[in-house]
Amino acid sequence: MTNRKPIRTLFCIAVNQNFFDLPFQNIGPVWKGFSDFLRGVANLPGVNVISTLDDDETMVGTSPTGFPWTCYVMADCPDRESVQAACNLFRTIEIGEYRLWRYMRIEARMGRALEIPQL
Template identity: 85%
Template sequence: MAEKKPIRTLFCIAVQQNFFDLPFKDIGPVWKGFSAFLRGVADLPGVTVLGTLDDDETMVGTSPTGFPWTCYVMADCPDRETVQAACNLFRTIEVGEYRLWRYMRIEARMGRALEIPAIAQD
């Protein structure tokens, strides 16, 4: 039986207005929650984090409803359930009396790794 290929997943993360409405002194717990999310994704069984990209230096303020997002995490995940578990971290990670999803939102795009075919040369 052929080995199951991982699902290449792009986790797209947006910082929401609730974050920007916080007093400066209350921002730290959100970053701790977000760090817990990043660790949580990396610790999921079978996940390989391939890279991250933070757009905060060239995009200031909240993200629109879709692209562009504030930051991205690219990972290979073993199955759809693992991708769902990663997204679910936003529902379970506590930030004070709230959950992380009050301050950020996430969307996962799943596909396969793009394999560039060799080009035959004459």
Template identity: 80%
Template sequence: MTNVKPIRTLFCVAVLQNFFDLPFEEIGKVWTGFASFMSNVSKLPGVTVLGTLDDDETMVGTSPAGFPFTCYLLADCPDRETVKAACNLFRTIEVGEHRLWRYMRIEARMGRALEIPNL
């Protein structure tokens, strides 16, 4: 029997201009959708959420096309299919008449946990 290590995954989330264009009273719907994303990721089989980081206090406004992102979720995932399922939530979670991906974008970076050798 082999010991399969989880895939360490950094989910990188960017807030898009469409979010900032919303009237103030409609912003809560997006946060509800994002909370649903976070909850659903943690419920995916074999996923362990290790932590989150929100950059909203030092980065105001839309995220650029690449780094830096607005917030991050670090998780151990059992396989690539689970990572894809987590990202796909942006396509399926409804926010009013749209999907979450209208207001936010997600990218996933996959690797392994960095293990410092004993020297």
């Protein structure tokens, strides 16, 4: 039996223009949905959330396609399926008649933990 190393995953999240087009009183349900996403990732079996970073104080407005993103979640995931399950939460979390992906998008970058060599 082999010990599989976790997959170090950076979830990159962008806020779409649809969010900014909402009337102020309709923003709360989107933030609740995003909170559900964060809890959902943390509750996936074998997933260990390491860190989060929110860029909202120095980047205002929509994220361009690709970098820079609005916020990031770094996690160790047991396998590719758990990474897919985390991303799939954007398809399943309901915000009224829509899903979370109407207001935000996600991309996952997978790799391994970079170990600092002992010199």
